[in-house]
Amino acid sequence: QLQLQESGPGLVKPSETLSLTCTVSGGSISSSSYYWGWIRQPPGKGLEWIGSIYYSGSTYYNPSLKSRVTISVDTSKNQFSLKLSSVTAADTAVYYCARHGQYCSGGSCYQGGVDYWGQGTLVTVSS
Amino acid sequence: SYELTQPPSVSVSPGQTARITCSGDALPKQYAYWYQQKPGQAPVLVIYKDSERPSGIPERFSGSSSGTTVTLTISGVQAEDEADYYCQSADSSGTCVVFGGGTKLTVL
Numbered sequence: 004q005l006q007l008q009e010s011g012p013g014l015v016k017p018s019e020t021l022s023l024t025c026t027v028s029g030g031s032i033s034s035s036s037y038y039w040g041w042i043r044q045p046p047g048k049g050l051e052w053i054g055s056i057y058y059s060g061s062t063y064y065n066p067s068l069k070s071r072v073t074i075s076v077d078t079s080k081n082q083f084s085l086k087l088s089s090v091t092a093a094d095t096a097v098y099y100c101a102r103h104g105q106y107c108s109g110g111s112c113y114q115g116g117v118d119y120w121g122q123g124t125l126v127t128v129s130s
Numbered sequence: 131s132y133e134l135t136q137p138p139s140v141s142v143s144p145g146q147t148a149r150i151t152c153s154g155d156a157l158p159k160q161y162a163y164w165y166q167q168k169p170g171q172a173p174v175l176v177i178y179k180d181s182e183r184p185s186g187i188p189e190r191f192s193g194s195s196s197g198t199t200v201t202l203t204i205s206g207v208q209a210e211d212e213a214d215y216y217c218q219s220a221d222s223s224g225t226c227v228v229f230g231g232g233t234k235l236t237v238l
Binding site: 042049050052063065066099103104111113114115118123 | 131160161163167172173174175178179184216218220225227228229230231232
Protein backbone atom coordinates (compact mmCIF):
# COMPACT_ATOMS: atom_id res chain seq x y z
CA GLN A 4 0.00 0.00 0.00
CA LEU A 5 1.46 3.33 -1.06
CA GLN A 6 1.98 5.86 1.70
CA LEU A 7 3.04 9.50 1.59
CA GLN A 8 4.30 11.35 4.65
CA GLU A 9 5.03 15.06 4.91
CA SER A 10 7.75 16.34 7.23
CA GLY A 11 9.11 19.76 8.08
CA PRO A 12 8.74 22.70 10.49
CA GLY A 13 5.25 23.54 11.67
CA LEU A 14 6.14 27.18 12.29
CA VAL A 15 7.88 29.53 9.87
CA LYS A 16 8.63 33.23 10.33
CA PRO A 17 7.37 35.82 7.85
CA SER A 18 9.73 36.49 4.93
CA GLU A 19 11.52 33.17 5.47
CA THR A 20 11.38 30.02 3.35
CA LEU A 21 8.96 27.18 4.04
CA SER A 22 10.54 23.77 3.39
CA LEU A 23 8.70 20.45 3.39
CA THR A 24 9.65 16.94 2.33
CA CYS A 25 7.39 14.09 1.30
CA THR A 26 8.64 10.55 1.79
CA VAL A 27 7.02 7.91 -0.39
CA SER A 28 6.86 4.32 0.84
CA GLY A 29 5.32 1.21 -0.67
CA GLY A 30 6.12 2.29 -4.22
CA SER A 31 8.76 3.95 -6.37
CA ILE A 32 8.82 7.65 -7.04
CA SER A 33 10.64 6.85 -10.29
CA SER A 34 7.56 5.38 -11.96
CA SER A 35 6.82 6.95 -15.33
CA SER A 36 3.09 6.68 -14.68
CA TYR A 37 2.76 9.35 -12.02
CA TYR A 38 3.41 12.94 -11.05
CA TRP A 39 4.14 14.02 -7.48
CA GLY A 40 2.61 17.21 -6.20
CA TRP A 41 1.90 19.63 -3.39
CA ILE A 42 -1.54 20.94 -2.53
CA ARG A 43 -2.45 23.28 0.32
CA GLN A 44 -5.58 24.25 2.20
CA PRO A 45 -5.76 27.40 4.37
CA PRO A 46 -7.85 26.93 7.52
CA GLY A 47 -11.54 26.87 6.63
CA LYS A 48 -10.86 27.35 2.91
CA GLY A 49 -10.58 25.29 -0.26
CA LEU A 50 -7.82 23.31 -1.92
CA GLU A 51 -5.08 25.04 -3.90
CA TRP A 52 -2.65 23.22 -6.17
CA ILE A 53 0.91 24.46 -5.64
CA GLY A 54 2.79 22.43 -8.20
CA SER A 55 3.99 19.01 -9.33
CA ILE A 56 7.10 17.20 -10.49
CA TYR A 57 7.71 14.23 -12.75
CA TYR A 58 10.39 11.71 -11.80
CA SER A 59 12.56 13.06 -14.63
CA GLY A 60 12.61 16.44 -12.89
CA SER A 61 10.10 18.29 -15.08
CA THR A 62 8.14 20.73 -12.95
CA TYR A 63 4.75 22.39 -13.23
CA TYR A 64 3.76 25.29 -10.98
CA ASN A 65 0.64 27.28 -10.14
CA PRO A 66 1.17 30.58 -11.99
CA SER A 67 0.09 32.54 -8.92
CA LEU A 68 2.91 31.00 -6.83
CA LYS A 69 5.49 30.26 -9.49
CA SER A 70 7.89 33.05 -8.55
CA ARG A 71 8.21 31.68 -4.99
CA VAL A 72 8.00 27.90 -5.46
CA THR A 73 10.61 25.24 -6.09
CA ILE A 74 9.78 21.53 -6.17
CA SER A 75 12.56 18.97 -6.42
CA VAL A 76 12.85 15.19 -6.38
CA ASP A 77 15.43 12.85 -4.85
CA THR A 78 14.88 9.43 -6.42
CA SER A 79 17.63 7.85 -4.31
CA LYS A 80 15.66 8.64 -1.14
CA ASN A 81 12.20 8.21 -2.72
CA GLN A 82 11.38 11.76 -1.65
CA PHE A 83 10.26 15.02 -3.17
CA SER A 84 10.39 18.45 -1.61
CA LEU A 85 8.73 21.86 -1.58
CA LYS A 86 10.32 25.23 -0.96
CA LEU A 87 8.14 28.34 -0.75
CA SER A 88 10.04 31.58 -0.27
CA SER A 89 9.10 34.94 1.23
CA VAL A 90 6.17 33.53 3.15
CA THR A 91 3.45 35.65 4.75
CA ALA A 92 0.50 34.85 6.99
CA ALA A 93 -1.50 34.07 3.84
CA ASP A 94 0.68 30.99 3.37
CA THR A 95 -0.58 29.47 6.61
CA ALA A 96 -2.26 26.23 5.58
CA VAL A 97 -2.35 22.47 5.77
CA TYR A 98 0.10 21.26 3.16
CA TYR A 99 -0.54 17.91 1.48
CA CYS A 100 1.80 15.92 -0.69
CA ALA A 101 0.05 13.83 -3.30
CA ARG A 102 0.40 11.42 -6.20
CA HIS A 103 -1.26 12.39 -9.46
CA GLY A 104 -2.10 9.77 -12.02
CA GLN A 105 -1.26 10.33 -15.66
CA TYR A 106 -3.29 10.05 -18.82
CA CYS A 107 -2.16 10.38 -22.40
CA SER A 108 -4.08 11.80 -25.33
CA GLY A 109 -3.10 12.96 -28.79
CA GLY A 110 0.53 12.04 -28.27
CA SER A 111 0.91 14.04 -25.07
CA CYS A 112 0.63 13.00 -21.43
CA TYR A 113 -0.91 15.03 -18.64
CA GLN A 114 -1.42 15.01 -14.89
CA GLY A 115 -4.61 13.35 -13.79
CA GLY A 116 -6.37 13.21 -10.47
CA VAL A 117 -4.85 12.54 -7.08
CA ASP A 118 -5.20 8.93 -6.02
CA TYR A 119 -2.97 9.07 -2.93
CA TRP A 120 -2.64 11.89 -0.40
CA GLY A 121 -0.39 12.42 2.58
CA GLN A 122 -2.11 13.06 5.89
CA GLY A 123 -1.27 16.76 5.64
CA THR A 124 0.85 18.98 7.86
CA LEU A 125 -0.16 22.36 9.27
CA VAL A 126 2.36 25.10 8.62
CA THR A 127 1.80 28.36 10.44
CA VAL A 128 3.53 31.55 9.38
CA SER A 129 4.02 33.76 12.40
CA SER A 130 6.73 35.65 14.18
CA SER B 131 -6.09 32.43 -14.59
CA TYR B 132 -8.35 29.46 -15.22
CA GLU B 133 -11.16 28.80 -12.75
CA LEU B 134 -13.64 26.05 -11.98
CA THR B 135 -16.96 27.21 -10.52
CA GLN B 136 -18.97 25.19 -7.98
CA PRO B 137 -22.01 26.17 -5.92
CA PRO B 138 -20.97 26.89 -2.30
CA SER B 139 -23.61 24.63 -0.83
CA VAL B 140 -26.15 21.93 -1.64
CA SER B 141 -28.73 20.50 0.78
CA VAL B 142 -30.72 17.31 0.44
CA SER B 143 -32.75 14.99 2.64
CA PRO B 144 -31.61 11.41 3.25
CA GLY B 145 -32.53 9.11 0.40
CA GLN B 146 -32.78 11.93 -2.14
CA THR B 147 -30.41 12.66 -5.01
CA ALA B 148 -27.73 15.32 -4.70
CA ARG B 149 -26.23 16.94 -7.77
CA ILE B 150 -23.12 19.12 -7.58
CA THR B 151 -22.00 20.98 -10.66
CA CYS B 152 -18.62 22.27 -11.75
CA SER B 153 -18.19 24.66 -14.68
CA GLY B 154 -15.09 25.60 -16.63
CA ASP B 155 -14.25 26.55 -20.18
CA ALA B 156 -11.64 23.81 -20.62
CA LEU B 157 -13.80 20.96 -19.34
CA PRO B 158 -14.69 19.77 -22.85
CA LYS B 159 -10.94 19.17 -23.38
CA GLN B 160 -9.76 18.05 -19.95
CA TYR B 161 -10.94 15.32 -17.63
CA ALA B 162 -12.58 16.18 -14.33
CA TYR B 163 -12.04 14.55 -10.96
CA TRP B 164 -14.13 14.73 -7.80
CA TYR B 165 -13.01 14.51 -4.17
CA GLN B 166 -14.87 14.11 -0.91
CA GLN B 167 -13.34 15.73 2.16
CA LYS B 168 -14.60 15.30 5.71
CA PRO B 169 -13.45 17.54 8.59
CA GLY B 170 -9.88 16.95 9.64
CA GLN B 171 -9.22 14.43 6.88
CA ALA B 172 -7.40 14.41 3.57
CA PRO B 173 -9.59 14.41 0.46
CA VAL B 174 -10.65 11.11 -1.09
CA LEU B 175 -11.04 10.58 -4.84
CA VAL B 176 -14.62 9.54 -5.62
CA ILE B 177 -14.78 10.04 -9.42
CA TYR B 178 -11.96 10.14 -12.00
CA LYS B 179 -11.90 10.87 -15.72
CA ASP B 180 -15.35 12.49 -15.58
CA SER B 181 -17.34 9.36 -14.77
CA GLU B 182 -15.14 6.49 -13.56
CA ARG B 183 -15.49 5.30 -9.99
CA PRO B 184 -12.44 4.04 -8.03
CA SER B 185 -12.67 0.70 -6.33
CA GLY B 186 -14.21 0.95 -2.89
CA ILE B 187 -16.38 3.96 -3.73
CA PRO B 188 -20.10 3.20 -3.38
CA GLU B 189 -22.15 2.87 -6.56
CA ARG B 190 -24.37 5.76 -5.48
CA PHE B 191 -21.57 8.11 -6.57
CA SER B 192 -21.54 8.86 -10.29
CA GLY B 193 -20.18 11.53 -12.61
CA SER B 194 -21.21 12.97 -15.94
CA SER B 195 -20.06 15.61 -18.39
CA SER B 196 -21.88 17.91 -20.77
CA GLY B 197 -20.06 20.70 -22.55
CA THR B 198 -18.43 23.06 -20.06
CA THR B 199 -20.13 21.49 -17.03
CA VAL B 200 -19.44 18.30 -15.13
CA THR B 201 -21.77 16.94 -12.48
CA LEU B 202 -21.27 14.73 -9.45
CA THR B 203 -24.46 12.84 -8.59
CA ILE B 204 -25.02 11.08 -5.30
CA SER B 205 -28.10 8.88 -5.44
CA GLY B 206 -29.84 7.83 -2.25
CA VAL B 207 -27.82 10.23 -0.12
CA GLN B 208 -26.84 8.96 3.32
CA ALA B 209 -25.91 10.91 6.42
CA GLU B 210 -22.28 9.79 6.00
CA ASP B 211 -22.12 11.62 2.65
CA GLU B 212 -22.21 14.99 4.39
CA ALA B 213 -18.87 16.54 3.46
CA ASP B 214 -17.14 19.08 1.25
CA TYR B 215 -16.80 18.10 -2.40
CA TYR B 216 -14.19 19.50 -4.79
CA CYS B 217 -13.87 19.18 -8.53
CA GLN B 218 -10.42 19.24 -10.12
CA SER B 219 -9.28 19.54 -13.69
CA ALA B 220 -6.60 21.30 -15.74
CA ASP B 221 -6.33 24.34 -17.94
CA SER B 222 -6.54 23.98 -21.72
CA SER B 223 -2.80 23.29 -21.99
CA GLY B 224 -3.13 20.44 -19.51
CA THR B 225 -0.14 21.60 -17.49
CA CYS B 226 -1.84 23.59 -14.74
CA VAL B 227 -4.01 21.74 -12.23
CA VAL B 228 -7.03 23.62 -10.90
CA PHE B 229 -9.49 22.94 -8.09
CA GLY B 230 -13.00 24.27 -7.82
CA GLY B 231 -13.90 26.29 -4.76
CA GLY B 232 -15.70 23.40 -3.11
CA THR B 233 -19.32 22.58 -2.30
CA LYS B 234 -20.57 21.80 1.18
CA LEU B 235 -23.14 19.02 1.04
CA THR B 236 -25.56 19.11 3.94
CA VAL B 237 -27.79 16.12 4.64
CA LEU B 238 -30.90 17.50 6.31
